[in-house]
Amino acid sequence: MFKPIISDTDTRFQLQCLDKFPHIFSVSKHDDFAAVLRFEIQDAESFPVPLLWDNTRYPRLIFICPCCCEKRLYLYGASNGWACRKCLKLNYVVQSMGTEDRLRKRLRKLRHSIWGAEASLDTFERSYPFSKPKRKRFDSFLNDVEKLNLIEDRYLGIVQQRFVRLDKVINALARKVNLI
Ligand SMILES: [Zn+2]
Incomplete structure (x- = not known):
């Protein structure tokens, strides 16, 4: 779902999620990644979530877990950030x-x-x-x-x-x- 917006660095986007996870973000460019999502969180600088193209035949955008830096298909939310299942225990x-x-x-x-x-x-x-x-x-x-x-x-x-x-x-x- 991030595919269409990864070059749009001028917009504030909003994820539709029911829980109170960080859901407002903007996109920034980065040399090593497809893009970096920067989630707005309270009382701190933005929470970065890098995206990467994987090397499958039909490339997908996947996440880099901001904690362990491993490639992940899914991240999980908490009130002030996102991380993979393993990191969130x-x-x-x-x-x-x-x-x-x-x-x-x-x-x-x-x-x-x-x-x-x-x-x-x-x-x-x-x-x-x-x-x-x-x-x-x-x-x-x-x-x-x-x-x-x-x-x-x-x-x-x-x-x-x-x-x-x-x-x-x-x-x-x-x-x-x-x-x-
Ligand atoms: Zn992790």
């Missing part, structure tokens, strides 16, 4: 995502059983005991929402911890980044 994070995924599925299912097609898909939002569906009795509706809130609170707690861990790792990385 994502295995640990991914393990704990088992619980996170299970909770997310459970809370979506429960919401659906309460509100049907009207159920909110936003798992970062806590549900409130409003908009009781007509077919439901009020006390069982309140019970269900209370049960749902317990799951939502556990889920949000785990997500929060994951973001704190990712932030720590990427903060340490950002200090080490002196590639360019």
